Amino acid sequence: MSEERGQAPPIRNHIRRLRFAHGEMTQEELARNCGVTRQTIIALEGHKYLPSLELAFRLARAFEVGVEEVFEWRVERETSEDA
Amino acid sequence: MVLFQRSALWVLPPLLGGLALMLFGPARVLGLSNLLVGGLLVVVSGWAGLHLRVRGSADENAGLAHAEAQAWLGALFANLIYLVFLAQLRTLGEAANLAQDPAVHMAAMILGMFAAIWLLLTWRLHARYADPVVEDERDRAIARKTAAFGDSALMICVAMTALVLAVVPTSESAWATPPRVALMLFNLLLLRVALRWNAAVLLYWWDRR
Numbered sequence: 001m002s003e004e005r006g007q008a009p010p011i012r013n014h015i016r017r018l019r020f021a022h023g024e025m026t027q028e029e030l031a032r033n034c035g036v037t038r039q040t041i042i043a044l045e046g047h048k049y050l051p052s053l054e055l056a057f058r059l060a061r062a063f064e065v066g067v068e069e070v071f072e073w074r075v076e077r078e079t080s081e082d083a
Numbered sequence: 084m085v086l087f088q089r090s091a092l093w094v095l096p097p098l099l100g101g102l103a104l105m106l107f108g109p110a111r112v113l114g115l116s117n118l119l120v121g122g123l124l125v126v127v128s129g130w131a132g133l134h135l136r137v138r139g140s141a142d143e144n145a146g147l148a149h150a151e152a153q154a155w156l157g158a159l160f161a162n163l164i165y166l167v168f169l170a171q172l173r174t175l176g177e178a179a180n181l182a183q184d185p186a187v188h189m190a191a192m193i194l195g196m197f198a199a200i201w202l203l204l205t206w207r208l209h210a211r212y213a214d215p216v217v218e219d220e221r222d223r224a225i226a227r228k229t230a231a232f233g234d235s236a237l238m239i240c241v242a243m244t245a246l247v248l249a250v251v252p253t254s255e256s257a258w259a260t261p262p263r264v265a266l267m268l269f270n271l272l273l274l275r276v277a278l279r280w281n282a283a284v285l286l287y288w289w290d291r292r
Contacts, residue, residue: 035216036216037150037221040219043290055220
């Protein structure tokens with residue numbers, strides 16, 4: 001389910017950018033590749049939903065990249081930059 | 084939401100008209116039961132609204148997922164069936180013999196007909212979606228929550244009913260004849276179904292907004 005409203009999720013994704021980088025893949029195509037509905041892709045691109053680990057891997061596989069290229073944990077990066 | 088899409092606003096007058104006919108209309112309309120005519124009006128306008136919303140799926144950020152559309156359909160019919168049942172509750176409660184009363188037969192026929200239309204439209208909606216993905220992890224999470232909510236509501240209602248029947252003195256519980264207790268239990272069952280689908284619609288609305 002989506003995270004609490006009003007709070008920016010620490011995990012961001014680059015699905016929209018990756019979709020366009022992969023021959024302007026449509027949301028429908030990506031959804032079909034990952035076995036989810038288009039509404040879930042819309043929610044992911046709008047950063048309104050944090051997917052399960054399985055779906056994260058499915059998305060990464062659809063783009064033929066690693067999970068960390070699709071998702072980015074901003075809190076960790078800020079912490080490591082501070083250190 | 085289906086009812087608040089501008090393109091689907093025209094379904095509101097017949098939908099509300101159908102509800103008004105069911106709740107406040109004369110007992111017979113065009114020679115038929117007001118519940119039947121009003122209910123059919125609600126079904127046709129509700130289905131049209133849902134169809135319009137599903138057709139919007141060509142837009143980038145519009146359209147309904149299969150499970151979401153089923154939730155709207157479920158809420159429409161579960162509420163309708165519960166409303167018909169409540170409207171007939173007095174008639175059913177006063178029937179001397181539930182199995183042989185013509186009014187009970189009529190109420191059962193109307194309820195059965197709406198249940199059959201619900202099944203038919205569920206099948207039609209399923210056939211309309213060519214997408215192989217019927218539901219995903221978000222839909223399953225919503226289904227789990229609504230089922231848990233429905234079960235909890237049913238458990239509380241049954242416990243309260245049992246408590247009332249157990250606590251009320253025998254002299255004051257003459258009304259609780261076996262047919263009326265049976266109706267009460269059936270009422271709880273229909274309430275559970277209606278609550279479950281309404282919760283699903285609410286969760287989808289919250290999730291998609």
